[in-house]
Amino acid sequence: MKMQTEIPEESLRRNPQLPKTPKYTFSKDDIQRRRDRWQIHAGLELEIATILTQHRDPSSAAEVSELMWAIHAILPSDGFDKVNEGCNVFDFPSMYLQNIPILDLGGMKLHKVDISKCILPLARLDSVEFTEVNMSYSYFVGSCFDYAQLNGCIFAESTLRFTSFRRSKTLSCDFRAADLHGDFYGARLVGANLKGADLGGSDLRKSWFFACECGEHSSHAIRNMSENNNSTSLIPYSRSSNTSFSNNKYLDSYTYCFKNKEYRNLLKLYRSRWFYTRFEGLPIEFCDASGAQNLKRYVEDQRAVQNLREQSKFGYIFWNLTTACGWSTMRLMFWAIMVIIFFAGLYANLNLVTPPDIVSQVVVAPSIPTIGVDSILKPIATAKPPSVSPAFQWFYVSFDIFTNLGIRVTTKPASNWGVVVMFIETILGWMTLGLAITVFANKYARRS
Numbered sequence: 001m002k003m004q005t006e007i008p009e010e011s012l013r014r015n016p017q018l019p020k021t022p023k024y025t026f027s028k029d030d031i032q033r034r035r036d037r038w039q040i041h042a043g044l045e046l047e048i049a050t051i052l053t054q055h056r057d058p059s060s061a062a063e064v065s066e067l068m069w070a071i072h073a074i075l076p077s078d079g080f081d082k083v084n085e086g087c088n089v090f091d092f093p094s095m096y097l098q099n100i101p102i103l104d105l106g107g108m109k110l111h112k113v114d115i116s117k118c119i120l121p122l123a124r125l126d127s128v129e130f131t132e133v134n135m136s137y138s139y140f141v142g143s144c145f146d147y148a149q150l151n152g153c154i155f156a157e158s159t160l161r162f163t164s165f166r167r168s169k170t171l172s173c174d175f176r177a178a179d180l181h182g183d184f185y186g187a188r189l190v191g192a193n194l195k196g197a198d199l200g201g202s203d204l205r206k207s208w209f210f211a212c213e214c215g216e217h218s219s220h221a222i223r224n225m226s227e228n229n230n231s232t233s234l235i236p237y238s239r240s241s242n243t244s245f246s247n248n249k250y251l252d253s254y255t256y257c258f259k260n261k262e263y264r265n266l267l268k269l270y271r272s273r274w275f276y277t278r279f280e281g282l283p284i285e286f287c288d289a290s291g292a293q294n295l296k297r298y299v300e301d302q303r304a305v306q307n308l309r310e311q312s313k314f315g316y317i318f319w320n321l322t323t324a325c326g327w328s329t330m331r332l333m334f335w336a337i338m339v340i341i342f343f344a345g346l347y348a349n350l351n352l353v354t355p356p357d358i359v360s361q362v363v364v365a366p367s368i369p370t371i372g373v374d375s376i377l378k379p380i381a382t383a384k385p386p387s388v389s390p391a392f393q394w395f396y397v398s399f400d401i402f403t404n405l406g407i408r409v410t411t412k413p414a415s416n417w418g419v420v421v422m423f424i425e426t427i428l429g430w431m432t433l434g435l436a437i438t439v440f441a442n443k444y445a446r447r448s
Contacts, residue, residue, distance in 0.1 A: 026147050031127045034107030037079040047074060048105070049113045057117035057137075061097050064119050072101040080104045081124075089121045089141065097121060106144075116154075136174075176217045200246040200291070204277055206265075207250075211281035214243040245284070246291030250277040250298060274298075274305045274325050301325075323435055326442045336402075336432050343425045344398035348390065352418035355397050356410040402429040 038045055048071055055067045075082055086099035106126040110133050119139040126146040136156040140163050148168040156176045167186040177196035186206045196217030251273070257266035269276055279299045289296040305325050309316040319325055323332045347353050397411055401422050413419045
């Protein structure tokens, strides 16, 4: 197991603020090892669930601290990372918790357990296997669900701000009205209910949203709003609104990949940009994307690319190779140069055309007359052999045919086949011009 970001314990105790969620990198053996350690201590998982069930919805910060230290006390020292010094959590304006331990609950398995209204900030819940676990109205700020498998779990109206779901797999989970301002890098959300959820500012890179529900949720279907107003719970209440996407990260930048030496991501981003972050079945039109116009456009364009991919495989391959599905001007420029070089080779070896005079000979312009009638009546006009190499001569001929679009004629065909080849290259020039206009309009045109 490799930990990318360490939590400075002394800094946490000194500064009452929410720390950055640590990012872990696990191998398959690490994940299996963290799950197998619970088998040695049979019944420990249910004991922790019982504590959370009996002390749900605490009414004071001291009660939260006491509850979390009680769970920390029953965790064995063998195989578990136990930090005996607490830290502070300042999540304005929700709550201010002091002396909170970081619970190592990674790899825990729970099945059909109700731990709703629990408060577990900064908990390490990576690699867990939760099936039909009710965690609604809960508080998991700063917790880590990396590499977790969540099947049929309920997070309705839970606060998951700054929570990490990196490379997790969720199936038919309920995130209605949840605060999901967190890290979903490489996560899979299949059949998730995201009605009213707030994903603003989340990292969605390389994630996969498949057949998710979006739109406005009904608050009375989850919790009575009058109960919210009269409750003394520490857990913040969610608002009734639409699924929100704003300021999301959904694509890596080339500079980011170079800086972090993620060359595989760089290659994948270049080859399959539209499938880097997959939104299949995500109704973005029912979401509040006022602050995410680029993401909305990306989702809609991805649908068009997928439809073309299903209807015409050849059309998709041609579009992807030439312009990266209407996005890359450099790729279009590369293929235009390749076409010019190919036809230049045909003209040079098959004698299909007669090059223009400007290529066959270089004429030096008459010198400026100085003094005397003779210099005016007898201008000096000398012809020298061409100074351009043969390769560049025929490259110019092919470039002239490719770009003249049939408007000007400087190169003459030398045979019937020459007419055919010139006609084909001219048609390709027209097609390239149309593609270039499309790509530039797609990239640089203003959109409201």
